[in-house]
Amino acid sequence: MPELPEVETVCRRLATCLPGLVLDDIEIGDPLVSAQSGDELRAALRGRRVVALRRRGKYVIIELEGVLLVVHLRMTGRLLLAPDAGGRPVRFVARFRPATDLLFYDTRRFGRVWAVPAADENRFFAALGPEPFGAEFTTAYLRGALKGRTAPLKSFLLDQRRVAGVGNIYADEALFRARLHPVLAAGAVGPGEAQRLHDALLETLQLGIDHEGASIESFVDPAGERGAFQEILNVYGRVGEPCRQCGAAVERIELGGRGTHFCPACQPLPRGRRLAAGGRAALARRREAQRLAGVGAQPRPPAAPRAGGGGPS
DNA sequence: AGTGGCTCCTGGCGGC
């Protein structure tokens, strides 16, 4: 899933070849990819020169003279500098002069593209929170944003209005690095913990960028290269595997409809901490699932009908 | 206003 580090990787790769080229044509292969028609996109973009490549949150911004070609990869979107489609359906193609085609593939068809007048950039991104690496994203900002929130910490991190660019993988990894449990109520995070979370977010995202992203599903950069961050993940996608720090089995719960991975030993939930309502429910669901699966139960105790020990609740 | 559930979409996988 392309998040900030993957999108940054895409932008850096495109920045080596697109600036200076002139957009010659746009072809829409899947109407779902844009609310704007092919004609509208062409009218807005054709004949304009690429000035720069930028990123805002998880959005790729191809900055042309006076207008932005904005792409969101969502789940499975891929921008490739490829000579041909290789048989896969192409959602859109941007053709540049001289002789450079940028192809957009997207298996699940969630990805979107927009032509945005440069003057409307702020309005277009108005709902996005600060950039993690921007001057605005300080520990003080994070403390203020967390204050009073009752949602789980994990859900808070996924909310693009609070901080832009964090997705499921980097949220789980940052919480592990900060040694914070994902079901803690966001507003219950103390000042020292907010500092840890702030630092952990930046370190985790930077590590992702350094490794050119995580190639978990289908992510590859525009040259078709895979990232390497998936090789050093601490918790994401490692359910049941030993924590790299302490050896405890990594656990998984579902929070806000998203798979959430954590180490129960490195990210403990001290008694008395305020949990998010959704977090409590998630932990209860996991306990129930474990009970049904017989996890933790000793190999079939003969006839002893549910002796109370460590029982439900 | 904040929270959380539902929806979109399809390849891949587990189960029967």
Place this chain on the structure above:
DNA sequence: TGCCGCCAGGAGCCAC
């Protein structure tokens, strides 16, 4: 072997 049903999840929408 083949088919069915479920799962993954970013972000927008909606109900409470």
